[in-house]
Amino acid sequence: xxxxxxxxxxxxxxxxxxxxxxxxxxxxxxxxxxxxxxxxxxxxxxxxxxxxxxxxxxxxxxxxxxxxxxxxxxxxxxxxxxxxxxxxxxxxxxxxxxxxxxxxxxxxxxxxxxxxxx
Numbered sequence: 001x002x003x004x005x006x007x008x009x010x011x012x013x014x015x016x017x018x019x020x021x022x023x024x025x026x027x028x029x030x031x032x033x034x035x036x037x038x039x040x041x042x043x044x045x046x047x048x049x050x051x052x053x054x055x056x057x058x059x060x061x062x063x064x065x066x067x068x069x070x071x072x073x074x075x076x077x078x079x080x081x082x083x084x085x086x087x088x089x090x091x092x093x094x095x096x097x098x099x100x101x102x103x104x105x106x107x108x109x110x111x112x113x114x115x116x117x118x
Contacts, residue, residue: 022063023074025063026058026066026070026074027074027077027078029058029061029062030074030075030080033046033047034078034080048082049082050082051068051071051072051075051082054071054080054082055067055068055071
């Protein structure tokens, strides 16, 4: 792809956008949060934060005007999801023996052709 010399020089001399600068600063902060604590070696509690708590934490730590959309985008980019509370619904509970219950209605689940039943 050909680019004119004037366009290339303009691109090289142009300062980065303010959004790109703040994104890098926030991503560096999020990366630091993901590193284990130096004293204990355990993960920092901020790793478990979701978007709402992370937004409040970033507002307290130097980014007072940060929006929830920026936090969503940068947490997604950093691979952070936060902790999900609650339990998943158990739809099927398996037995330890892994033996299926007998069919008490004597249903026939087999057919000779896909569109025909006996």
